[in-house]
Amino acid sequence: xxxYGYILDIALILISTKLFGLISRxxxxxxxxxxxxxxxxxxPAFLNFVHETEFLTQLxxxxxxxxxxxxxxxxxLSELKSSGKASFVVAVFGILVPLFLGFLVAMYFNRDGxxxxxxxxxxxxxxxxxxxxxxxTSVSITVETLKEMGKLNSKVGNTILGAAIIDDILxxxxxxxxxxxxxxxxxxxxxxxKIVLFFVFAIIxxxxxxxxxxxxxxxxxxxxxxxxxAAFAFCLFLSYISEVYFEVADITGAFIAGLTLSPLxxxxxxxxxxxxxxxxxLSPIFFASIGLKVVLPKMSMVVIMFAxxxxxxxxxxxxxxxxxxxxxxxxxxxxxxxxxxxxxxRGEVALIVANKGFNAGLINSSLLGPIIIVVIATTILxxxxxxxxxxxxxxxxxxxxxxxx
Numbered sequence: 001x002x003x004y005g006y007i008l009d010i011a012l013i014l015i016s017t018k019l020f021g022l023i024s025r026x027x028x029x030x031x032x033x034x035x036x037x038x039x040x041x042x043x044p045a046f047l048n049f050v051h052e053t054e055f056l057t058q059l060x061x062x063x064x065x066x067x068x069x070x071x072x073x074x075x076x077l078s079e080l081k082s083s084g085k086a087s088f089v090v091a092v093f094g095i096l097v098p099l100f101l102g103f104l105v106a107m108y109f110n111r112d113g114x115x116x117x118x119x120x121x122x123x124x125x126x127x128x129x130x131x132x133x134x135x136x137t138s139v140s141i142t143v144e145t146l147k148e149m150g151k152l153n154s155k156v157g158n159t160i161l162g163a164a165i166i167d168d169i170l171x172x173x174x175x176x177x178x179x180x181x182x183x184x185x186x187x188x189x190x191x192x193x194k195i196v197l198f199f200v201f202a203i204i205x206x207x208x209x210x211x212x213x214x215x216x217x218x219x220x221x222x223x224x225x226x227x228x229x230a231a232f233a234f235c236l237f238l239s240y241i242s243e244v245y246f247e248v249a250d251i252t253g254a255f256i257a258g259l260t261l262s263p264l265x266x267x268x269x270x271x272x273x274x275x276x277x278x279x280x281x282l283s284p285i286f287f288a289s290i291g292l293k294v295v296l297p298k299m300s301m302v303v304i305m306f307a308x309x310x311x312x313x314x315x316x317x318x319x320x321x322x323x324x325x326x327x328x329x330x331x332x333x334x335x336x337x338x339x340x341x342x343x344x345x346r347g348e349v350a351l352i353v354a355n356k357g358f359n360a361g362l363i364n365s366s367l368l369g370p371i372i373i374v375v376i377a378t379t380i381l382x383x384x385x386x387x388x389x390x391x392x393x394x395x396x397x398x399x400x401x402x403x404x405x
Contacts, residue, residue, distance in 0.1 A: 017284035030145045030383040039291020052292040063286030068251040069235045072258020087162025090325035095135040097321030102131030129362040138347025139164035145383040160342040198246035206260040307370035345382035
């Protein structure tokens with residue numbers, strides 16, 4: 001009977017995410033916040049009803065892949081191109097400021113008599129790595145929030161999407177550079193070459209698929225369902241190739257797949273059909289899975305203080321860094337704030353980076369608790385702050401009216 005436990009897990013996740021989503025909407029917050037709380041409540045951090053399993057993790061991964069595929073589908077290529085330079089500068093400042101401020105926080109706490117980050121004698125490298133963790137951005141939560149508010153395909157939305165993709169690439173480079181100093185097995189040149197080759201491959205593959213889709217599938221009006229199958233298969237294919245062969249995040253491949261099909265008229269049909277699967281099944285599992293990962297260890301007062309300070313710096317550094325990048329391109333104060341908030345969420349990306357550092361001996365297990373707190377806080381705060389940054393009394397009523405039950 002235990003082999004059927006996953007069925008009950010999925011049922012609990014679907015019911016709780018929807019229930020908490022409706023509750024969060026009552027408080028004029030994005031429904032994704034409720035879904036995140038549902039995962040926290042069901043998981044080991046609170047009730048311990050549902051545990052993270054390989055099957056749920058795999059479903060969650062498909063969920064986030066599909067979410068970023070939709071983001072690519074809904075992106076206006078001309079708008080994305082127009083915000084390209086701004087996105088790059090936003091991503092650069094969104095990495096440099098958190099890296100520097102995170103380093104300063106780590107330098108203060110990582111000293112004799114206060115706390116120790118690792119047995120490694122290279123304290124400077126440990127401090128740099130903590131800053132590297134703060135450079136991470138998990139844009140999936142922001143994408144869902146903007147989509148829920150109808151603001152995804154906007155100047156701010158396109159800037160966030162572009163910056164997030166670039167942030168992901170620069171984050172990989174920064175992580176590789178830091179770890180390469182502690183391990184001779186990591187080669188920065190090889191990593192950079194893989195990133196370049198990935199984009200070359202992605203452009204060629206996307207071009208071929210676009211031609212095939214437009215000249216063959218797009219003309220067959222009688223069999224529309226094959227559009228959906230072909231599009232989703234291409235999304236999964238590009239996601240797999242990017243992660244396995246080029247070590248670039250699978251969501252980057254998914255976004256590019258969606259971007260490839262965004263100029264086609266059939267994208268609305270594809271999105272409509274796939275959205276049912278995403279909304280009713282995969283997305284709730286993905287958002288709940290973030291909460292299911294949380295297992296808070298016992299922490300001393302010093303470690304708790306470190307976690308609080310690190311969380312504050314994690315939020316402020318992205319807002320300042322990304323906001324500063326926006327101001328250089330004459331974005332309004334409100335737009336700069338919205339972009340900065342949209343990049344605040346660290347999500348699973350920070351956990352992956354932290355795990356890499358743990359395996360490399362740059363941090364010890366005592367640091368995992370504070371990092372988990374940063375992940376939880378930024379993941380929950382980002383959609384709330386983003387909604388607040390958009391909402392005015394006039395807008396709130398219209399946004400609530402647009403939200404689906």
